Amino acid sequence: MRTLIGFCCLLISGVNVHAQAASNSPANSPASPKAALRLAQEGHCKEALPALKKGLASAAKDDHRDLAMAGVRCAMFMNQPESALEFLRVLEREFPSDPDTLYLLVHTYSDLSTHAAAELATKHGNTYQARELNAEALESQGKWQEAEKEYKTILEANPKAVGIHFRLGRLLLSAPNPPADMAEQAKREFEAELAVDPTNAGAEYVLGELAKTANSYDDAIQHFSKATKLDPSFAAAYLGIGTSLVAQKKFAEAVTPLETAVKLQPANPAGHYNLATAYSRTGRKADADREFAIHNEMMQRSGGASAPVQQPQ
Known part of the structure; x- marks a missing residue:
């Protein structure tokens, strides 16, 4: 597992920079963005960090990416995690989809996590x-x-x-x-x-799954319902209610929780299939056809088998 210093040295050493002669031009003044970036690239992180922060305030937005990345690397090298997080926030806010930004985020947060874990084990191991x-x-x-x-x-x-x-x-x-x-x-x-x-919605949900597996559908519905009250965005719990009601052939009652599950988690094919079944068994053929079609399209994209269309009974 790499240390903070090892990671940052690796990043800094990968930059090939040729030192330039100092001049009195604004671009080479210690506070200028270009000078700050050059200091960081040459490994002078102690001097570069304050200059990079000032540079972000005065530089054009197009330069923010390079300045912030250099700031992250120097801050990590200097073991200043709070400064690193400041620069990371700039990158996350202004360049959220940039691949270099994402790569740096992954490694920096990983190293911060490793550092915190090591400190916890060293100082508070018991x-x-x-x-x-x-x-x-x-x-x-x-x-x-x-x-x-x-x-x-x-x-x-x-x-x-x-x-x-x-x-x-x-x-x-x-x-x-x-x-x-x-x-x-x-x-x-x-x-x-x-x-x-x-307040642990996850515990209620798993108890619901255990009850459903044991065919104790009333108990399952009770636990799933508690989970949705604790966490109204818990899509899997709504699906659990709906599938338990479908298993009991209570198709009309199953419609509402299944519609909620599909709304909260539209990419889950199981929600569309069970909702289609509930629609079909309550005579809502057009709605059932639509949901079966969505389910089958999802399954075909993932290489799974399409489901047979359920007929009303």
Whole structure:
């Protein structure tokens, strides 16, 4: 994993600059944008940083990109993350789609994250925040048992730590070779999370999915509905309500939550298919045909199979 200094040295060393003789022209005055940029390119970051900030205030907008990029690199090299973020905000605001900008954003935020994680581990290694970060890293590496141990250690020290039961439940559902009672164990973790944090819409949603998988559709609808109350933009929860109602053949009731799901997440083919089914079974043929056509087009683009058109019953 690269250090901040290593990353910034790499960026700066990649610039091939030929030093020019100093002159008294405005372009070579220490505060001029061109002089500031040249200082940065030559590696004189201590002198360049204040000059780059002044240069941004006086330079034409076309020059802002190069000045801000140089500012990010120098700020990271000087271990001044706040200054780096100031320059990054200029790039994000003025050049949001530029590929060089996006590349620099990825690496800079990554290095800032790495630096913060290292500082947390060094200065506060025994805190639950440091343990949680370590558990997340273990989980991302597929080290399920080690991650589970870390999460449980956190709960032993702080039983009311928010988010930990949720992560344990998610871990149970994600890990390979789960135990036979995996669903029941996960359910207990998500319920424990809600006891600590009743506002966790994600926990309600997963409980809904577990209930739906067990064909307990009334319980599923109850959990999905709570999730939508906690987070009105939770498209998957509306879809969960709709699919549970479709499974119960309550097609008329399913229309409204499915319409909401499609509105919130129009790129999800499952929403269009289930809405088409609900329309078809309630006699709304034109609407059903439209939704089936959207679904089939999405599936064809992704290489999936088209769905058969449902007939009203």
